[in-house]
Amino acid sequence: xxxxxxxxxRHQAEQEYEKLREQRRNRFRILACVDGTEExxxxxxxxxxxxxxxxxxxxIAFVRPVDQGLRSGGLQVGIARQNxxxxxxxxxxxxxxxxxLEVLREEGQSPEDWAAKSAHQDTxxxxxxxxxxxxxxxxxKTIVLKMKTAPDxxxxxxxxxxxxxxxxxxxxxxxxxxxxxxxxxDVGVVQKVSTLSPxxxxxxxxxxxxxxxxxxxxxxxxxEDAVRRAAVLARYMKQPITLFSVAxxxxxxxxAEANIEHASNVLKEMKIRVNxxxxxxxxxxxxxxxxxSNHAVIVVNDSGKSRLKRAVSGSVAxxxxxxxxxxxxxxx
Amino acid sequence: MNANIxxxxxxxxxxxxxxxxxxxxxxxxxxxxxxxxVNLYYFWEKRWFFLAMAIGAxxxxxxxxxxxxxEGYIVLVMSxxxxxxxxxxxxxxxxxxxxxIVGQVLLLDLDSxxxxxxxxxxxxxxxxxxxxxxxxxVKQQLDKRIAWYIVQMTGTKTVSICxxxxxxxxILASFVGEHTVAAMMLPVGITLITLTSDNPKRxxxxxxxxxxxxxxxxxxxxxxxxxxxxxxxxxxxxxxxFFYDPASxxxxxxxxxxxxxxxxxxPLFLVQLPFVTLILFLTFKxxxxxxxxxxxxxxxxxxxxxxxxxxxxxxxxFFMLILSGWITMSSEWGMGTVAVLGAAAFLIxxxxxxxxxxxxxxxxxxxxxxxxxxxxxxxxxxxxAEWIAESFLALLSPIGIDSGVGLWAAVSVLTTSVTNTMSxxxxxxxxxxxxxxxxxxxxxxxxxxxxITAVSSAFAYLTxxxxxxxxxxxxxxxxxxxxxxxVGWRMxxxxxxxxxxxxxxxxxxLEG
Numbered sequence: 070x071x072x073x074x075x076x077x078x079r080h081q082a083e084q085e086y087e088k089l090r091e092q093r094r095n096r097f098r099i100l101a102c103v104d105g106t107e108e109x110x111x112x113x114x115x116x117x118x119x120x121x122x123x124x125x126x127x128x129i130a131f132v133r134p135v136d137q138g139l140r141s142g143g144l145q146v147g148i149a150r151q152n153x154x155x156x157x158x159x160x161x162x163x164x165x166x167x168x169x170l171e172v173l174r175e176e177g178q179s180p181e182d183w184a185a186k187s188a189h190q191d192t193x194x195x196x197x198x199x200x201x202x203x204x205x206x207x208x209x210k211t212i213v214l215k216m217k218t219a220p221d222x223x224x225x226x227x228x229x230x231x232x233x234x235x236x237x238x239x240x241x242x243x244x245x246x247x248x249x250x251x252x253x254x255d256v257g258v259v260q261k262v263s264t265l266s267p268x269x270x271x272x273x274x275x276x277x278x279x280x281x282x283x284x285x286x287x288x289x290x291x292x293e294d295a296v297r298r299a300a301v302l303a304r305y306m307k308q309p310i311t312l313f314s315v316a317x318x319x320x321x322x323x324x325a326e327a328n329i330e331h332a333s334n335v336l337k338e339m340k341i342r343v344n345x346x347x348x349x350x351x352x353x354x355x356x357x358x359x360x361x362s363n364h365a366v367i368v369v370n371d372s373g374k375s376r377l378k379r380a381v382s383g384s385v386a387x388x389x390x391x392x393x394x395x396x397x398x399x400x401x
Numbered sequence: 402m403n404a405n406i407x408x409x410x411x412x413x414x415x416x417x418x419x420x421x422x423x424x425x426x427x428x429x430x431x432x433x434x435x436x437x438x439v440n441l442y443y444f445w446e447k448r449w450f451f452l453a454m455a456i457g458a459x460x461x462x463x464x465x466x467x468x469x470x471x472e473g474y475i476v477l478v479m480s481x482x483x484x485x486x487x488x489x490x491x492x493x494x495x496x497x498x499x500x501x502i503v504g505q506v507l508l509l510d511l512d513s514x515x516x517x518x519x520x521x522x523x524x525x526x527x528x529x530x531x532x533x534x535x536x537x538x539v540k541q542q543l544d545k546r547i548a549w550y551i552v553q554m555t556g557t558k559t560v561s562i563c564x565x566x567x568x569x570x571x572i573l574a575s576f577v578g579e580h581t582v583a584a585m586m587l588p589v590g591i592t593l594i595t596l597t598s599d600n601p602k603r604x605x606x607x608x609x610x611x612x613x614x615x616x617x618x619x620x621x622x623x624x625x626x627x628x629x630x631x632x633x634x635x636x637x638x639x640x641x642x643f644f645y646d647p648a649s650x651x652x653x654x655x656x657x658x659x660x661x662x663x664x665x666x667x668p669l670f671l672v673q674l675p676f677v678t679l680i681l682f683l684t685f686k687x688x689x690x691x692x693x694x695x696x697x698x699x700x701x702x703x704x705x706x707x708x709x710x711x712x713x714x715x716x717x718x719f720f721m722l723i724l725s726g727w728i729t730m731s732s733e734w735g736m737g738t739v740a741v742l743g744a745a746a747f748l749i750x751x752x753x754x755x756x757x758x759x760x761x762x763x764x765x766x767x768x769x770x771x772x773x774x775x776x777x778x779x780x781x782x783x784x785x786a787e788w789i790a791e792s793f794l795a796l797l798s799p800i801g802i803d804s805g806v807g808l809w810a811a812v813s814v815l816t817t818s819v820t821n822t823m824s825x826x827x828x829x830x831x832x833x834x835x836x837x838x839x840x841x842x843x844x845x846x847x848x849x850x851x852x853i854t855a856v857s858s859a860f861a862y863l864t865x866x867x868x869x870x871x872x873x874x875x876x877x878x879x880x881x882x883x884x885x886x887x888v889g890w891r892m893x894x895x896x897x898x899x900x901x902x903x904x905x906x907x908x909x910x911l912e913g
Contacts, residue, residue, distance in 0.1 A: 105878050141580055143532045143580070143631065143763050143766035143767060144761065147761070148535075148539050149876060152588050153588050155588070156588035156591075158591050158592065160878075165878070196760065
């Protein structure tokens, strides 16, 4: 009797996982990260505005760092958390996710009536582990509330990207964003995620009372690509588009005009209307921030520079993300 | 809008059709795959570890100071590397303990059994037993009763409740450890906040005064008795290791028992209590002056619980016995033995399960403290502590603070600075050998200087990681890191001033 070929479960699991990723690639997936602050809830508001359609999935994540026993004197913080649960109190992450759900409701998305399923996964040896509630609409649209455990918040967010590819990551306004040199020693969560994220990142600030996407171009192929993709997003959100280019000196103005004309033509071919065009003269970062300040979102293009190159020559995209007062989308 | 267009909008590689673009894209993707497999980011994440190791290797390769032995220099380098790792935490902290053990065997050429023996002292046993007791006590769910007794005593005024919470948290924390009481009282604070208002924005300052009353109440109390925190046990261990000689009766004063510690430190804790509430109310102005709504709901919850269970009464009896054991028997049996006996009693009576203790105690921390104490003892044996002490005093002497109150203030400021960057237990473990040698070289009483270090290590009010109580209360999510800075500096100044006053007026009476 011939022996049956052993089942390769690992291969099967990999295939299933790849199939799931493939399905997810066909959807517009947004990862909004919250940490309980008012600023981080702005990321949920943006996620609701961008992901209003049925082809968009919204994943709201709260990342809790793994307990560090030394800091709590050798007594695990989990004991305190368990005590809170015994009192019928919500853990902080649960509270923040509930707040996020409230924001979604305010923005017209109420997933409570959708089919819901929850899942738990042990991770990092932490009894609380990863927990999620997944709401699935009959159209296939999904909203997920996820409480994740990771060694640190930034690595948890980046790890979440690995679990399922995302098109866009939205983070709240950072409390600190250091220069390239200082960030070697100490770097904030938003800055770290923005630097390392494989997908586009939107730093959400309180700018939803303004309208319009402010698309910056310098005429390069990368910028043209970013303009094209951000313009689709703007049109999807029914937002007017402003094209912008900077000339370092007045005599270079013609080149900036040519950049804008080229970008306009690209969008015209895509049948996307450009509502306004602007040209700034002077320092690129200053001009973008100045002219883009009355728009909902400034769109910049990630130059793909390494940390070393950024430290030496700077990065327009990162400087704008750091210094702008309104939301900035860094397209990758 | 076509669904595919929005899906493609921010995806990098879906629409290009030109063969050259495709070719380049594939190349780029392969490069990304290769880069992810090499995982250079690992080295970036662990940069502080590699940097610390490089500094260590560099320092060991050069000659040390002429008036310091080779072994002393190596211990000094190991301490520098350990301190960098304590502060930057690039690797799990118990790993630092393992490296200290390995370093002692390989770099100092010590016998591994000798090193292993130095890891388990009465202080380490005491830390281990206290942590097990902490889990056992929290599991008894006495917190609601305690909360109810507080509001029965204080009434419903916010200021009275906060003072009551500070006093009760403090008194309990002084005996059962600050982390235990912070874990027990945290739900009390949050319940009072949430029962007063569902909207956290409306109770922002109220949350701050209530939660800081818990954590600062616990922090100022953690110095009251040796069981208040691991740092106290570490200092008790250092006094014994550094100065006690069984053959010399005059060195018996360095055997610090439970009661003797209390006579020095407990009054200082009591003096600090009213200042906690005063500073909190001057810093944060709570939105509600009266918490009758929250208290009424809390009362309903207590009534629903019914009378105190026999197991809870038994736990209270056990703890009173352990406490009396610490006070009366610790000089004979050692505090560690009493603590471990207490933990065993809780387990035998079935008041707590071993699994609960096993998951509630971070055993890596016990190992870390053990290794840090072992390194501290090596600092003394090799002369490294004495060399640092002499260098430290040489720095202080030009400004005239190399003795008396000036030196105490310098030691206190140094400890407060260090403890705000790392856990207070680690701070005492690192600084203990140095300050005790400073006391010897400067002709000061090592007991006084040791107390100043142990007490100052509780002044980590400025950061979340400074004291266990702060870390636990911060985990509630109601406080911001900036809140700690806002109120912490006032607390640190007042506590330092009170410490110096007590050290110069009350402690000399005890020495006499």
